[in-house]
Amino acid sequence: MSAQREMKEKNPWHTPLTIIITVIGVIAIVALVTVAVLQNRPVPQKYKYGIVLDAGSSHTALYIYEWPAEKDNNTGRVEQKHSCKVKGKGISSYAAEPEKAGMSLTECMREAEMQVPSRRHQETPLYLGATAGMRLLNIENREASDKVFEAVEKALQGFPFSYQGARILSGQEEGAFGWVTVNYLDDRLKQGLETTGALDLGGASTQISFVPHEYDISESPSNSVAFRLYGNDYNLYTHSFLCYGKDQVLRMALAHQTRSGPVTMSDPCFHPGYSVTRNYNALYDSPCVSERKPKEAPLNFTHTGVGNFFRCQEVVKTLFNFTSCKYSRCSFNGIFQPPLQGSFGAFSAYYFVMNFLNLTDSSIPLETVKANLANYCGTPWNQIKQQHPEVKEKYLAEYCFSGTYIVTLLTEGYNFTKETFSKIKFIKEIKGSDAGWTLGYMLNLTNMIPAEAPDSPPLPHAGYVSIVTVIALLLFILFILSLRPIWPKCSKKPQIV
Numbered sequence: 006m007s008a009q010r011e012m013k014e015k016n017p018w019h020t021p022l023t024i025i026i027t028v029i030g031v032i033a034i035v036a037l038v039t040v041a042v043l044q045n046r047p048v049p050q051k052y053k054y055g056i057v058l059d060a061g062s063s064h065t066a067l068y069i070y071e072w073p074a075e076k077d078n079n080t081g082r083v084e085q086k087h088s089c090k091v092k093g094k095g096i097s098s099y100a101a102e103p104e105k106a107g108m109s110l111t112e113c114m115r116e117a118e119m120q121v122p123s124r125r126h127q128e129t130p131l132y133l134g135a136t137a138g139m140r141l142l143n144i145e146n147r148e149a150s151d152k153v154f155e156a157v158e159k160a161l162q163g164f165p166f167s168y169q170g171a172r173i174l175s176g177q178e179e180g181a182f183g184w185v186t187v188n189y190l191d192d193r194l195k196q197g198l199e200t201t202g203a204l205d206l207g208g209a210s211t212q213i214s215f216v217p218h219e220y221d222i223s224e225s226p227s228n229s230v231a232f233r234l235y236g237n238d239y240n241l242y243t244h245s246f247l248c249y250g251k252d253q254v255l256r257m258a259l260a261h262q263t264r265s266g267p268v269t270m271s272d273p274c275f276h277p278g279y280s281v282t283r284n285y286n287a288l289y290d291s292p293c294v295s296e297r298k299p300k301e302a303p304l305n306f307t308h309t310g311v312g313n314f315f316r317c318q319e320v321v322k323t324l325f326n327f328t329s330c331k332y333s334r335c336s337f338n339g340i341f342q343p344p345l346q347g348s349f350g351a352f353s354a355y356y357f358v359m360n361f362l363n364l365t366d367s368s369i370p371l372e373t374v375k376a377n378l379a380n381y382c383g384t385p386w387n388q389i390k391q392q393h394p395e396v397k398e399k400y401l402a403e404y405c406f407s408g409t410y411i412v413t414l415l416t417e418g419y420n421f422t423k424e425t426f427s428k429i430k431f432i433k434e435i436k437g438s439d440a441g442w443t444l445g446y447m448l449n450l451t452n453m454i455p456a457e458a459p460d461s462p463p464l465p466h467a468g469y470v471s472i473v474t475v476i477a478l479l480l481f482i483l484f485i486l487s488l489r490p491i492w493p494k495c496s497k498k499p500q501i502v
């Protein structure tokens with residue numbers, strides 16, 4: 006017992022001096038680390054916002070994006086905070102009553118007012134971009150298209166955001182910004198990874214964009230877009246096919262099959278037992294088909310279904326022109342297309358249709374996709390309606406046609422083979438943000454993707470804190486060791502008596 010007590014008494018760690026040094030040391034370390042952590046802690050997140058309205062041919066959607074306020078110039082990640090689907094049809098459908106185009110946006114704009122904190126309203130940029138529906142209206146009736154824009158502009162200026170204008174995007178912009186969105190969301194641009202191609206299928210036009218392997222831009226300069234993003238150069242191939250969105254292509258298919266003006270038409274792209282009356286004038290009311298209108302057509306025709314995928318494919322193929330190509334290679338309609346490269350993300354109607362048909366899984370071989378479609382198209386219309394009572398009949402009736410069109414466009418049009426078909430991923434969104442051109446458009450207009458890679462701190466915050474802690478501990482230990490000569494009796498071994 007007494008030996009133990011003596012040891013305790015002689016233990017240098019129990020002298021008042023060392024206890025004081027230790028306590029001060031510990032306090033110093035805690036203070037040092039706390040200051041380091043607090044000083045470099047990311048400040049509580051404040052966000053900035055941007056709003057883009059996608060005025061598509063079939064409908065308008067509003068997207069709100071947000072990003073950390075203190076990092077807006079380069080490093081902060083922009084994410085979709087909210088989206089709102091405008092009720093009713095696209096703005097181009099209001100050609101005869103333009104004010105209604107403006108009014109149609111009110112509900113979603115009110116939602117945006119609620120979603121964006123009011124102190125940020127005034128600085129939040131608001132853009133409207135119109136695509137193929139307005140492109141067609143602009144071709145058909147310039148004055149009507151201008152009136153629609155006037156009405157839309159007036160409506161948007163009535164909200165407290167920083168309105169930045171409404172305009173028609175070129176097909177090239179639509180394709181290129183879709184590609185930017187997909188690759189930005191996948192973090193491929195910042196990391197300089199191989200990029201993903203983008204396939205967008207709308208109601209009135211469709212876009213294909215990818216970075217080809219070796220690519221002679223001079224062959225068709227109008228199909229190329231050069232980007233410098235985060236210090237990397239990209240030569241993007243992009244093309245937009247006006248009239249090859251799924252609604253306009255359906256018009257073309259119907260026009261092709263009714264070119265002799267019959268009273269009843271049997272359509273392999275619609276289910277057996279399907280039958281509706283359609284109006285000739287309504288069918289031909291689009292620049293995509295207006296020239297094909299039969300001379301002496303009756304007012305209406307009966308559109309009946311036969312349900313045959315392979316015959317439907319034959320009809321769809323007649324809508325592509327493969328005969329003339331003045332370049333080294335073409336997709337269709339004499340449009341240059343370099344060899345396909347890498348993987349692709351296919352979104353908007355590609356996704357809606359393939360998702361409905363349960364065909365989004367990339368592991369499904371092309372042959373199986375076709376077999377499933379053949380089976381689906383051959384299913385009687387009554388049965389289809391019974392199986393999907395929740396789906397709008399207009400959508401439901403068209404999935405056989407749309408699925409057939411998608412497969413035909415991808416394989417015959419763009420030259421995907423049974424090997425490369427599996428490189429297509431049918432996607433709706435990436436990490437919570439919808440795939441589409443809107444995000445890329447906003448990133449571009451707000452200069453949010455820098456041309457050069459931004460300087461980043463050499464260490465991440467956690468690494469910095471760990472290193473500060475370790476160095477502080479080492480210094481403390483060193484300090485304690487350096488005191489050894491003044492420790493009373495500490496150089497002597499404790500003697501057991």
Ligand SMILES: Nc1ccn([C@@H]2O[C@H](COP(=O)(O)OP(=O)(O)OP(=O)(O)O)[C@@H](O)[C@H]2O)c(=O)n1
Pocket residue numbers: 060061062063064065095136137138206207208209210211250251252353354357358400
């Ligand atoms: N759940 C849904 C939603 C939409 N659609 C259809 O998908 C097509 C294209 O939709 P979208 O990509 O929204 O086209 P828009 O942007 O309106 O057209 P565009 O890009 O050509 O201007 C339309 O035929 C629409 O009827 C669908 O089949 N199922």
Ligand SMILES: [Ca+2]
Pocket residue numbers: 061062136206207208353
């Ligand atoms: Ca679209």
